[in-house]
Amino acid sequence: MALPDLAKKPQRFTGGHRACAGCGFPITIKIILQAAENPVVVGCATGCMEVTSTIYPYTAWRCSFIHTAFENAAATVSGIEAAYRSLRRQGKIQQDIDFIAFGGDGGTYDIGLQSLSGAMERGHKLVYVCYNNQGYMNTGIQRSSATPRGANTTTTPAGTQLPGKPQHPKDLTAIMAAHDIPYAAQASMSHWNDLYRKAKKAFAVDGPAFLNVLSTCRLGWATAPEDTVDAAEGAVQCNVWPLYEVEQGKWKLTFKPKKPLPVADWMKQQGRFKHLFRADNSQLLESIQQQVDENWQRLLERCGE
Amino acid sequence: MTLSSQTKNLLKAHEEVDAKIEPNAGWRDLPIGAVIPQGGTATQFATGDWRTIRPVWSKEKCINCHRCWLYCPDMSWISEDGRIQGVDLTYCKGCGICANVCPTKVHAIEMHPEDDFKEDEAAKEGGK
Amino acid sequence: MAIAIATQKTAALTGNEAAAQALRQINPDVVAAYPITPQTEIVQLFSTFVSDGLVKTEFVAVESEHSAMSATVGAAAAGARAMTATSSQGLALMWEMLYVAAGMRIPIVMPMVNRALSSPINIHCDHSDSMGARDSGWLQIYSENAQEMYDNLIQAVRIAEHPDVLLPVMVTMDGFIISHGMENVELLPDQAVQDFVGEYNFPYPLLDVEHPRTLGPLTLQDFYFEHKREQAEAVYRAKEVILAAAEEYAAISGRRYGFFEAYRMDDAEYAVVVLGSTAGTAKYVVDGLRQAGEKCGLVKVRVFRPFPGPELCEALSGLKAVGIMDRADTFSTQGGPLFLEVKAALYHAAGQPQCMNFVYGLGGRDIDPELIRQAFVEVKDLMKKPADGVLPIVRYLGVRE
Numbered sequence: 001m002a003l004p005d006l007a008k009k010p011q012r013f014t015g016g017h018r019a020c021a022g023c024g025f026p027i028t029i030k031i032i033l034q035a036a037e038n039p040v041v042v043g044c045a046t047g048c049m050e051v052t053s054t055i056y057p058y059t060a061w062r063c064s065f066i067h068t069a070f071e072n073a074a075a076t077v078s079g080i081e082a083a084y085r086s087l088r089r090q091g092k093i094q095q096d097i098d099f100i101a102f103g104g105d106g107g108t109y110d111i112g113l114q115s116l117s118g119a120m121e122r123g124h125k126l127v128y129v130c131y132n133n134q135g136y137m138n139t140g141i142q143r144s145s146a147t148p149r150g151a152n153t154t155t156t157p158a159g160t161q162l163p164g165k166p167q168h169p170k171d172l173t174a175i176m177a178a179h180d181i182p183y184a185a186q187a188s189m190s191h192w193n194d195l196y197r198k199a200k201k202a203f204a205v206d207g208p209a210f211l212n213v214l215s216t217c218r219l220g221w222a223t224a225p226e227d228t229v230d231a232a233e234g235a236v237q238c239n240v241w242p243l244y245e246v247e248q249g250k251w252k253l254t255f256k257p258k259k260p261l262p263v264a265d266w267m268k269q270q271g272r273f274k275h276l277f278r279a280d281n282s283q284l285l286e287s288i289q290q291q292v293d294e295n296w297q298r299l300l301e302r303c304g305e
Numbered sequence: 306m307t308l309s310s311q312t313k314n315l316l317k318a319h320e321e322v323d324a325k326i327e328p329n330a331g332w333r334d335l336p337i338g339a340v341i342p343q344g345g346t347a348t349q350f351a352t353g354d355w356r357t358i359r360p361v362w363s364k365e366k367c368i369n370c371h372r373c374w375l376y377c378p379d380m381s382w383i384s385e386d387g388r389i390q391g392v393d394l395t396y397c398k399g400c401g402i403c404a405n406v407c408p409t410k411v412h413a414i415e416m417h418p419e420d421d422f423k424e425d426e427a428a429k430e431g432g433k
Numbered sequence: 434m435a436i437a438i439a440t441q442k443t444a445a446l447t448g449n450e451a452a453a454q455a456l457r458q459i460n461p462d463v464v465a466a467y468p469i470t471p472q473t474e475i476v477q478l479f480s481t482f483v484s485d486g487l488v489k490t491e492f493v494a495v496e497s498e499h500s501a502m503s504a505t506v507g508a509a510a511a512g513a514r515a516m517t518a519t520s521s522q523g524l525a526l527m528w529e530m531l532y533v534a535a536g537m538r539i540p541i542v543m544p545m546v547n548r549a550l551s552s553p554i555n556i557h558c559d560h561s562d563s564m565g566a567r568d569s570g571w572l573q574i575y576s577e578n579a580q581e582m583y584d585n586l587i588q589a590v591r592i593a594e595h596p597d598v599l600l601p602v603m604v605t606m607d608g609f610i611i612s613h614g615m616e617n618v619e620l621l622p623d624q625a626v627q628d629f630v631g632e633y634n635f636p637y638p639l640l641d642v643e644h645p646r647t648l649g650p651l652t653l654q655d656f657y658f659e660h661k662r663e664q665a666e667a668v669y670r671a672k673e674v675i676l677a678a679a680e681e682y683a684a685i686s687g688r689r690y691g692f693f694e695a696y697r698m699d700d701a702e703y704a705v706v707v708l709g710s711t712a713g714t715a716k717y718v719v720d721g722l723r724q725a726g727e728k729c730g731l732v733k734v735r736v737f738r739p740f741p742g743p744e745l746c747e748a749l750s751g752l753k754a755v756g757i758m759d760r761a762d763t764f765s766t767q768g769g770p771l772f773l774e775v776k777a778a779l780y781h782a783a784g785q786p787q788c789m790n791f792v793y794g795l796g797g798r799d800i801d802p803e804l805i806r807q808a809f810v811e812v813k814d815l816m817k818k819p820a821d822g823v824l825p826i827v828r829y830l831g832v833r834e
Binding site: 039040041043050051054055056057059061062063064065066067068069071072075076077078079080082083084085086087089090093095097114115117118119121122 | 462463465489490491493495496497500503504505506507508509510511512513529533537639641642645646647648649650652653656
Binding site for chain 2: 537
């Protein structure tokens with residue numbers, strides 16, 4: 001699909017929403033919704049996306065949309081999908097409809113993990129999209145289990161004793177793949193074609209699909225608004241955020257940086273890692289690089305590279 | 306069972322797809338359950354006044370790659386029939402992503418401070 | 434048009450079985466539920482109806498009650514009649530979503546089998562679970578026995594889904610005492626129930642993709658209050674709808690219900706007010722006392738939300754003293770929740786009867802006729818005493834000192 005052709009399809013998410021200038025997730029929404037062939041019903045977890053796109057009486061959604069709470073987007077949409085199956089079986093509805101649940105990394109990795117795991121395990125035909133901006137950005141940049149090690153957040157502030165978040169992020173995409181769902185993938189809004197193709201696959205499978213999409217939060221990452229796409233691109237180029245998919249249990253790398261950049265190069269662009277470039281944190285920086293390298297090696301092995 | 310007249314009004318409110326929610330509507334006149342009964346009403350909310358810098362597009366330089374259209378978080382780039390027509394400033398918050406993702410060699414979008422346009426616009430206003 | 438009372442089938446059923454039969458006859462499009470004692474049996478029985486193709490329902494075996502309510506809200510908002518069931522900790526886990534369901538005006542009907550709340554953990558009956566949810570915006574109907582549970586569930590569908598209401602309804606019965614006790618229950622024919630509940634018709638279904646709507650938006654200082662005001666009004670409107678549904682239900686079943694049942698109250702001078710299964714035992718006690726010449730009666734509250742304040746006030750206003758029995762405490766030093774409501778209603782009563790509160794039966798502690806008789810004696814004593822200005826009087830009945 002060429003972009004000028006993609007632009008010919010009517011958009012289902014409008015301007016006039018109240019996300020920050022330079023926010024990443026509207027781009028993620030755009031690419032995913034443009035990939036859907038059928039009418040969609042969207043469920044959304046509490047978070048920036050829901051809060052900024054549905055300030056009454058203004059909604060940026062041109063499709064059916066529901067928000068109920070923070071931790072239950074997957075459960076809510078699984079109910080909608082069950083309703084659809086029931087009514088379709090009864091002949092009360094004929095149309096093909098796609099079901100999408102959106103949650104940030106807070107609503108997905110943390111508070112919503114149980115609900116997500118349940119919905120995936122039950123096999124509902126829905127696409128769960130985590131717009132992963134690596135922190136609780138809506139409540140003011142707190143750490144999540146998706147926040148990179150060393151990041152300065154308001155609950156892991158870089159101080160004299162603690163240099164930001166102590167833990168590495170958990171590998172949620174692998175956890176979702178371990179549910180043996182037909183399709184799980186990791187993508188980035190910076191690589192639109194890769195994300196678009198993965199969204200297409202996610203809609204096409206007969207069962208649950210999970211997309212973990214890196215979506216820059218320029219406020220939380222402390223980057224310039226115009227650098228939103230570059231910041232996500234950098235995460236991919238330095239192997240912090242590898243792009244891959246797990247299709248029917250088969251792991252496949254979908255992008256391989258020609259020459260992976262040092263993690264420090266990516267971190268330098270972002271204010272949240274500023275303290276890591278002090279001399280006393282050089283060891284931590286090395287240790288982060290080492291962990292990223294190990295994760296990359298493990299991924300290469302899983303993908304048979 | 307019969308419906309109260311109040312309920313009839315409420316149901317009417319969400320049956321009318323074009324129903325507009327008035328900013329000073331009393332509680333009896335709003336659709337129940339806080340539903341917004343039609344899609345895309347955010348288009349009635351202009352976020353353009355957040356902007357401090359403005360994208361200026363050169364039709365001549367543009368190669369129609371549509372990266373601006375794709376990466377604009379505010380759906381501000383207008384594409385018709387596969388051709389970029391320019392930027393709709395109603396929603397543009399001036400983030401500058403478009404200028405940044407425009408291929409370096411093309412450089413069809415430049416960001417300019419809003420202040421640069423104040424005189425022009427004042428003149429336009431005066432001319433009316 | 435005169436509606437003939439349907440030929441009904443008598444079956445020996447537990448409360449849970451009666452509830453499951455009601456669910457089967459309502460035949461919802463979606464049920465999303467999670468097991469919890471003492472409600473589990475409802476979900477289990479319903480699952481067998483699904484497995485045997487006796488219902489058209491899509492059954493979603495969710496991983497928690499929070500997800501049960503979330504999925505039920507999603508399904509009902511999608512345009513399907515959706516139900517769930519729970520007890521105790523399960524209801525507590527749903528808490529957040531109870532408010533969401535009510536605020537979004539999602540007409541869910543939920544059997545709720547009353548059980549004590551932890552801690553300490555206890556699986557037996559009291560009303561602390563549903564009473565904690567009394568201000569969640571759900572309508573609440575309490576059942577004395579399995580028959581009432583069955584009848585109330587079927588009526589609740591009509592009440593919840595009436596366009597004047599569009600609110601979720603919780604129908605309760607006492608855990609184990611009713612849920613696991615067997616009694617004869619009159620069942621309507623399946624078709625009569627289907628005709629009574631009619632088609633589900635949610636006004637803004639998500640699956641109506643031609644009309645995209647946004648449900649559950651962020652509403653701020655400029656609109657939230659108006660949304661809540663309309664929600665409050667719907668609860669007022671529910672009163673009329675509840676009575677109308679009861680009237681229509683009486684026409685097909687021969688069983689008549691109101692906001693409450695006044696038992697031997699005509700010339701009563703003192704009375705007790707109860708909820709749920711205790712009413713059965715209390716009626717037996719009243720009969721005995723009446724035989725002994727006592728002018729006493731009983732009021733069994735059926736509809737707790739909306740609370741029939743003015744109606745109860747009228748029913749109790751001729752009395753000299755009233756004892757209100759609560760199977761829950763509010764831990765506020767002000768007595769149980771039913772007491773608080775009744776006392777507030779009595780503020781406007783002519784002559785203002787003296788009133789006192791009996792908190793009893795927590796964690797399934799048995800309430801036997803002797804204890805209830807004791808309560809009547811205390812209420813009668815209260816009638817004799819002048820008001821001493823130290824009200825409220827809260828007694829803990831049946832607890833070891």
